[in-house]
Amino acid sequence: VKALAGRWLTGVLLLVAGSMLWSSFGLSRVSGFIPRAVLSATCFVLAGQLVHDLWRAHSQTAALEPERQRGRERVAAAWGLVLLLGVWLFGVVVGSMLFCLAWMRWHAGERWPVAVGLSSGVGALLWLVFGRLPGPGPYVGLLGELVF
Amino acid sequence: VFGNFGLFLRSSVIGTLIGAIPGIGSSVAGFIAYGHASQSARDRSNFGKGDIRGVLAPEAANDAKDGGALVPTLALGIPGGTGTAVFLGALTLHGMAPGREMLTDNLVLVFVLIWSLFLSNWITSLLGLALVDPMARLSTIRTVRMVPVILVLAVVGALQFRGLFADVICAAAFGVLGYLMKRQDWPRIPLVIALALAPMFETNLHLTLRLQELGRIDFWSRPGVLVLAALTVTSLLLPAFLGRLRVIRGRRRTGP
Numbered sequence: 001v002k003a004l005a006g007r008w009l010t011g012v013l014l015l016v017a018g019s020m021l022w023s024s025f026g027l028s029r030v031s032g033f034i035p036r037a038v039l040s041a042t043c044f045v046l047a048g049q050l051v052h053d054l055w056r057a058h059s060q061t062a063a064l065e066p067e068r069q070r071g072r073e074r075v076a077a078a079w080g081l082v083l084l085l086g087v088w089l090f091g092v093v094v095g096s097m098l099f100c101l102a103w104m105r106w107h108a109g110e111r112w113p114v115a116v117g118l119s120s121g122v123g124a125l126l127w128l129v130f131g132r133l134p135g136p137g138p139y140v141g142l143l144g145e146l147v148f
Numbered sequence: 149v150f151g152n153f154g155l156f157l158r159s160s161v162i163g164t165l166i167g168a169i170p171g172i173g174s175s176v177a178g179f180i181a182y183g184h185a186s187q188s189a190r191d192r193s194n195f196g197k198g199d200i201r202g203v204l205a206p207e208a209a210n211d212a213k214d215g216g217a218l219v220p221t222l223a224l225g226i227p228g229g230t231g232t233a234v235f236l237g238a239l240t241l242h243g244m245a246p247g248r249e250m251l252t253d254n255l256v257l258v259f260v261l262i263w264s265l266f267l268s269n270w271i272t273s274l275l276g277l278a279l280v281d282p283m284a285r286l287s288t289i290r291t292v293r294m295v296p297v298i299l300v301l302a303v304v305g306a307l308q309f310r311g312l313f314a315d316v317i318c319a320a321a322f323g324v325l326g327y328l329m330k331r332q333d334w335p336r337i338p339l340v341i342a343l344a345l346a347p348m349f350e351t352n353l354h355l356t357l358r359l360q361e362l363g364r365i366d367f368w369s370r371p372g373v374l375v376l377a378a379l380t381v382t383s384l385l386l387p388a389f390l391g392r393l394r395v396i397r398g399r400r401r402t403g404p
Contacts, residue, residue, distance in 0.1 A: 009332045030361040034353060083299055084320060088313055096300040108292040118293065122300055129304070139307050 010053050014046040079103060091141035093130065097123040152201055155185055156208050163209030167216025179340060181209035211269055218265070222250050222258060 021039040024032050082102065086095035097119045104115035130138035159181040166177035185205035186195045195202050214231070221232040225246035239246060244254060251258060306319035329336050359365045367373045 009328060009334060028361060031354075031357045034357065080299070080320065080323075083303060084316065087303055087307075087316065092304060092307055096303065100296040100300065103296040104293070108290075110293070118296070122297060126300075126304065139311055139313065 010046060010050045014043065014050055017042045017046055075107075079107065087139070087141065089141050089143055091144045092139045093123055093126045094144075095141060096126060152204055155188070155201055155205055158184065158188075159205040159208035160212040163212030164216035166209065167213030168219045175340070177209040177213040178206035181205040183338075211272075215262075215265055218261060222246050222261075223248075 017039055021036065021043055024035040024039060026032075027035065083095070083099045086099045089095065090098060100119035100122045101115050104110045104118055105112065108115075110118075126138065162181045162184060163177045166180060182202060182205055185201045186192055189195065189199075189201060217232045220226040221236055223246070225236065236246065244250065244257070302319065302323075303316055306316045307313070309315050326336050329339070356365070356367060360367055
């Protein structure tokens with residue numbers, strides 16, 4: 001069941017293409033000809049792929065993803081959220097600097113001078129790009145909007 | 149390049165043709181050339197793992213598309229991409245109108261442009277050869293130090309478009325989708341091409357179908373449409389046919 005659940009993307013795409021095919025029947029004969037032709041072929045190919053996936057899932061018993069891989073994915077997702085949250089709250093320059101500092105210090109295990117050096121470099125680059133070149137200023141974030 | 153000269157030439161032709169189609173852009177030329185390289189290669193196992201043909205084909209197409217993009221820009225006044233749109237604006241600022249006059253009265257300028265493009269490609273290639281060693285050293289930097297910079301640049305790229313945080317969320321969602329597709333062995337490049345081409349395709353499809361419905365055109369009687377339809381079907385079926393042919397040949401070679 002776990003191996004089968006890992007192949008859900010084909011099913012989702014088949015559902016999407018199927019619902020689009022269903023709604024294309026509301027179009028007139030001429031307008032719906034190409035959408036129906038393309039979507040019928042797509043559904044046919046996806047159904048074949050789903051059968052293939054189910055067959056593979058049935059024959060695969062030991063190909064479950066290891067716990068270590070899932071742990072790494074969770075950590076990467078958490079760091080991605082930290083970056084998004086930082087940029088949303090503090091803006092692109094400060095948020096990116098804080099993210100680089102945190103990543104280098106606590107994820108990469110670098111020494112403070114390296115972490116501070118890299119985050120300062122990133123901050124300086126962003127400030128140069130947004131502050132010195134013509135165009136819209138940097139995204140200031142939620143707190144920046146409240147302050148300024 | 150000299151080891152894969154045929155692929156280099158074919159990708160350059162692809163780039164020139166794609167560049168001549170307005171509004172498609174360099175990324176599509178690169179992806180189509182990459183798709184062609186992976187489809188035409190006998191051994192595809194190293195594509196996505198550092199096969200030089202996967203770099204050579206998109207880069208050749210990317211460089212060639214600038215020349216192709218000049219054709220509609222200068223002849224019709226329709227820019228092929230962002231760069232040519234800026235260029236068209238500069239031409240207009242200097243009082244030069246693209247079109248027939250450009251290819252008759254201002255032909256000297258057109259040749260200056262062609263030679264500039266030719267020379268700039270040579271200069272870029274020479275600079276590339278000169279800087280290849282220091283650039284290659286970048287690959288020795290630990291991945292864990294590169295990741296935050298790459299992530300930040302990705303966020304900046306998404307924000308620069310309109311300055312909206314919603315674009316960053318959208319980019320992150322597509323990043324997750326791309327990762328899931330990779331994990332489930334789904335090719336990502338067709339999706340990228342579809343996303344780039346879909347607005348233009350859908351607009352023109354609806355326009356054509358509406359005109360057909362109103363009886364203004366009959367696209368099945370047009371040879372251009374039939375040729376394009378035949379090419380589309382061939383490009384869909386040919387890889388499967390060639391793959392099957394290779395399997396049959398392989399079986400014949402190994403014997404019963």
